[in-house]
Amino acid sequence: MESKTIVVGYDGSEPAALAVRWAAREASRRKVPLHLVHCTLWPLLTKNLGPVPGIKDSGLQHAAEKTLQEGAAHARQSAPDVEVRTSLLSGSPNVNLPRLSAGQDMLVLGSRGLGGFMGLLIGSVSLEMAATASCPVAVIKPGEDPDGPVVVAVEDPESSAALEDACTAAASSGARLVIIHVRTVPAGYRLVRDPVDPGAAAEALLDSAVAKAQELAPGLMVEQQLLTDTSVPRAILHAAQGARLTVVGTKGHGLIKGSIGSTAHAVLHHAKGPVLVSRRPPATKAAHES
Template sequence: MTLTTAVDHRGRRPVLVGVDGSASAQAALAWAAVEASYRHCPLHVVHTFSWPVIADPFGLDLTEPMNDSRRAAAPDVRVTAELFSGAAAPTLLSQAHAAQLVVVGSRGLGGFRGLLVGSVSATVAAHAPCPVIVVHPHRDGTAFPVSPVGRVVVGVDGSDVSAAAIRFAFQEAERRRVGITAVHAAMPTRQHPSLQVPADIVEQVDQQLFAAAMESERVLVPGIDVETKLVHSHPAQALIDEADGAELIVVGSRGRGGFTGMLLGSVSQAVLHHAPCPVAVVHPHRTRATKRSPAHQFADLEEQA
């Protein structure tokens, strides 16, 4: 079943959002609608069900949640909606190949109480071919406001994936007209005492690497208020500490210390599970045939981000 409304967007790939009637899904739908408006692209709403079902899924109005203040915030977005029979995660992943961004709620109707992130959102964040935003509702269950209220926080570690996350963060901040807080966590390294580098030298090197990682995006996306924080703590904890009041946290799928083949690293998983605000997970964009340079990765990510 497919439903279409509003105007065309010149063949742009859509923002894809999964809905199931939960508070998390309503928050995701609100976020996705405004995201599609910012990107001047369609919004594609997907709902899945598995047999047997108690209610009549074909009587479900998938765009009903759009007929309120959220529609007013994104009046020109073209909305399509589809109902699928099948498991949620595989369905969303199959649809994600035609999308520029996937938005999911942190926990659906089938989630266990107390879990911040459900199996569907974690699976989609790990396996989607494009960036994924996981939207946590407020602690009282209400959706995040459609108007920006905080800063975009991004984790920086000097890796190629981090570079892609920085670019995504700058573009999201530009769309929302908010500032960026870039966080680099410098953890002490274990080494033989005879090889120990003075702390002030390590600090200087970290500052230089941090500045270099941010500089290219400052040039490409000027006018953004950027605050940099070099902290001495675990990277996940450093990012979670910045989450209260944040508009969005952006992390790379795997950091510099990640194991080859892992789809989500320990830092991105921890932030995804424990941050109280929406979290964007950005994957590197590579082909199997060749390893892309950061500059080419950025070019490839233009449409995705």
């Protein structure tokens, strides 16, 4: 049976180079191959891909091949021991990347975007893949603390995919795992009437998550934090300051482009450092629930 891979998209940009370097190190830690993919639209637009007469190393095909080689060089420089597979594909990354990454360990992408609009800094491809891919999707942003913990947010007992992905990431890197749960209260809330539950259900959820993490990764250093805030994303982002990786689940099902759930959406846009959005194909999810 062919081993699973970490798939990473590369387009020649600096954000994509950052993603390739991160993906290569992650592949090295997990001892899996890295599949580096470059997608070019030029074959769909023109047949004139060859070199310009009299000009060495020219032409659109050569430029695409050079971009792919450049990405592979970034990967090998960051993790010389990793097996690097490369694919040069015609067509949109929105079409090719979900197909190649389906059922794989992870799809890794750079954070692209011009900013300046409500502080949103994630490019459309990264956002769409986080909403539609059939495997966990890591969006790599500057700000990673290599010595920081892996932080995972659990919202309910159905957060098992995010917890599993966080355990894998923490165990492979030797990092500690911080499991957080956020209790929300309305703005201006006061415990004047019916102060019934001081957090017993939330504490039970965290205790269960910690026990599950220790079962999944024996020997893993695990901490838990029960937070209270009027905004779940704000609490997660605050807790994730100094993290090496922030892991969130998603309740989006890809029916609407960019639908990953409001919490994952906000964290993906505003986190300082890599974010892993835990995704599973529908069939796998159904199998877990049966």
